[in-house]
Amino acid sequence: MSNPSSAAPVSGTAAPLTPPPVTPMGWMHTARFLTTAAQLHHLPPISVPEIAFVGRSNAGKSTCINTLTQQKQLAYASKRPGRTQHINLFSLGKQGLTDAVLADLPGYGYAAVPKQDKIRWQRVMANYLVTRENLKGIVLLCDPRLGLTELDEVLLDVIRPRVQEGLKFLILLTKADKLTRVEGAKALSIARLQAGGGEAKLFSALKKQGVEEVAQLLWDWSHEAPGAPSTEPLAEPATEPLDEPPSED
Numbered sequence: 032m033s034n035p036s037s038a039a040p041v042s043g044t045a046a047p048l049t050p051p052p053v054t055p056m057g058w059m060h061t062a063r064f065l066t067t068a069a070q071l072h073h074l075p076p077i078s079v080p081e082i083a084f085v086g087r088s089n090a091g092k093s094t095c096i097n098t099l100t101q102q103k104q105l106a107y108a109s110k111r112p113g114r115t116q117h118i119n120l121f122s123l124g125k126q127g128l129t130d131a132v133l134a135d136l137p138g139y140g141y142a143a144v145p146k147q148d149k150i151r152w153q154r155v156m157a158n159y160l161v162t163r164e165n166l167k168g169i170v171l172l173c174d175p176r177l178g179l180t181e182l183d184e185v186l187l188d189v190i191r192p193r194v195q196e197g198l199k200f201l202i203l204l205t206k207a208d209k210l211t212r213v214e215g216a217k218a219l220s221i222a223r224l225q226a227g228g229g230e231a232k233l234f235s236a237l238k239k240q241g242v243e244e245v246a247q248l249l250w251d252w253s254h255e256a257p258g259a260p261s262t263e264p265l266a267e268p269a270t271e272p273l274d275e276p277p278s279e280d
């Protein structure tokens with residue numbers, strides 16, 4: 032009798048020789064806490080691309096970061112507006128090989144915050160958005176039931192020159208699960224006009240809508256190489272000519 036299994040491999044325990052390719056979602060899942068800063072000058076200078084999540088208080092910034100990174104409590108999310116009061120940075124990429132950083136910024140527009148604190152924060156935020164050299168992209172989160180507020184418009188004015196110079200920009204319409212299909216489509220077409228040179232997308236943490244698309248976009252932003260490879264994270268001089276940042280306070 033011939034043995035049908037005689038041509039089978041000798042050992043079934045061979046390990047794969049190459050690691051599986053990194054997917055944008057797998058990459059997002061590597062996120063870990065890097066540092067927190069109450070003031071701009073406390074933020075460490077970083078050479079890898081940084082992507083900032085900004086928007087009014089309660090828009091869903093921290094929840095969005097947790098959803099994208101598939102981690103329940105990486106960023107503090109809360110029903111109570113004003114939960115995030117510092118700039119929190121999260122590293123992405125394999126341990127020891129950070130290739131991008133996410134920044135969760137405090138929300139603005141929360142009525143109960145004392146006026147002095149509001150003004151202070153608006154200055155810190157504006158300074159951050161204008162001077163942070165490694166800032167590669169901004170995700171502006173907006174609850175489409177409220178639309179862009181006056182403070183969102185101020186932020187858009189602040190970042191417009193940088194967007195024109197190539198800074199990536201996405202308006203993310205959060206809590207899309209609260210909208211009907213028609214409302215969602217309408218909100219999206221308005222946001223696309225408001226985004227200028229940037230993009231707009233619908234997102235729902237609850238229904239996991241838009242998650243893979245946004246992960247892919249952030250991956251693309253972080254790994255795009257305008258002339259020089261941006262995957263060389265360490266000890267590289269700035270690959271793009273950057274203006275001297277104005278001095279901060």
Ligand SMILES: Nc1nc2c(ncn2[C@@H]2O[C@H](COP(=O)(O)OP(=O)(O)OP(=O)(O)O)[C@@H](O)[C@H]2O)c(=O)[nH]1
Nearest residue numbers: 089090091092093094108109110113114115138236
């Ligand atoms: N239905 C629904 N609720 C959401 C979604 N995303 C966030 N939320 C809720 O919105 C509230 C605010 O979310 P956060 O992520 O803390 O908002 P934030 O923008 O970080 O707020 P600040 O830190 O105050 O600036 C929480 O109660 C979340 O559960 C979503 O996609 N759908």
Ligand SMILES: [Mg+2]
Nearest residue numbers: 092093107115
């Ligand atoms: Mg928050």
